[in-house]
Amino acid sequence: MGFGSYDSRMRYKERSIRRFNKALLFVVIIGAILTLGFVLGREHAAIKLKTLEIEVTDKDARIKKLQDDMTATRAEAQTATSRFEQLKAQYEKELPPSGPIHDIVDMVRKQIDSGMPPERLAFILRSARAPSNCSDPATKRFIIKTPAYKGAESNISVGEGAVIVSGTGVSSRSKVGQLESWYDPTQLITVTFKKADGETEKKTGTLPFQYSLIAMGREYRFNFSEGEKSFVKVTFDSCEYQ
Numbered sequence: 630m631g632f633g634s635y636d637s638r639m640r641y642k643e644r645s646i647r648r649f650n651k652a653l654l655f656v657v658i659i660g661a662i663l664t665l666g667f668v669l670g671r672e673h674a675a676i677k678l679k680t681l682e683i684e685v686t687d688k689d690a691r692i693k694k695l696q697d698d699m700t701a702t703r704a705e706a707q708t709a710t711s712r713f714e715q716l717k718a719q720y721e722k723e724l725p726p727s728g729p730i731h732d733i734v735d736m737v738r739k740q741i742d743s744g745m746p747p748e749r750l751a752f753i754l755r756s757a758r759a760p761s762n763c764s765d766p767a768t769k770r771f772i773i774k775t776p777a778y779k780g781a782e783s784n785i786s787v788g789e790g791a792v793i794v795s796g797t798g799v800s801s802r803s804k805v806g807q808l809e810s811w812y813d814p815t816q817l818i819t820v821t822f823k824k825a826d827g828e829t830e831k832k833t834g835t836l837p838f839q840y841s842l843i844a845m846g847r848e849y850r851f852n853f854s855e856g857e858k859s860f861v862k863v864t865f866d867s868c869e870y871q
Contacts, residue, residue, distance in 0.1 A: 762869035770860045773812040775800040778859075780810070788867055791845040796820040796861060811859040818861065820853065836861065843870050 741747055772783035777800045784795035797819050798812030812818060814836055822830045824844045832840045837854040847867045856862035 764867050766864055766866045768862060768864045770856045770862050771795060772859045773798040773818055773861050775808075775810060775812050777808040777810045785863060787849060787865060788845065788847060791825050791847065791867075792842070792849055793823040794820060794851070794863065795823075812861075814855040818853075820861075846870055 737750055740750055769785040769787075771785045771794065772778070772780065773796045774783065775798055782795070784793050786793055798814075799816035799818075801809040801811055801813040803809060817833055817835055819831055819833045820840070822832070822840075822842055824830075824842075826844075830842055832838070837852065839850070839852050841848060841850045843849075846869065848870045849865060849867045852864045854862050854864075
C-alpha cells in the first residue's frame, strides 16, 4: 500500500511539473513572438516615418521650386507688360491712331499679309515721288446701268479720252418689290475704266470709294459718291506720273 500511494503522488507531481513547464514554454514563446512583433513593428514604423519625412522634404522642395518659378514668371510678365506699354505708347506717339500715316501702314500690313514681298513694297515706296504738274479737280457724273435700265449708254471721258469710265449696279426696288431702272446706292456697284490703249480695269465697292490708275503717263485719281437718282458723282484730277 505504501509504495502504490507513493508512486501515485510522484506521477501526479511529475505530470504537474510537465504541465507547468509546457505552460511556461508557451508563455515564453508567446512573449518572444510579441517581443519580435513589437521590434519588427517599431522598425517598420521607423522606416515608414523616415520615408514620409523624405517624401515631405521632397514635396517641400518641389513646392519651393514652383513658388520660385511662379515668382520668376510673374516678374517676367510684369516686365513684359511694362515693355508692352512702353512700346504701345511709343507706337501711338509715332503712329497716330488715325490719319494718312495710319492708313498707309494699314495698307502696307494688308499687302504683306496677302503675300506681297516686303522688298517689293520697299522698292515702290522708295520709287514714289511727290505729285507734279497736277490738274485742277473736276467733277462729272454718269448713269449707273442696272438690269432694268433701258436708256442710252452713259459714261464719262477723262483726260481727253485717256480713260472712259462707266458702271453697273443693282436695281432699286419699289415699295411693292418691283425693280426700278435706277441703281440702289446702298448696294455694290462696279466701275469700269477703259484706257486709250484698250486695257480695262474694274473696281467694285459700295459708295463712297476711291480709285487711282495710270494712263498715258499720268496718274488719275477718282472719288466716287452718290449723285442724283440714277447717277454717280465723280470728282477727279490727274498728275504727271514719274
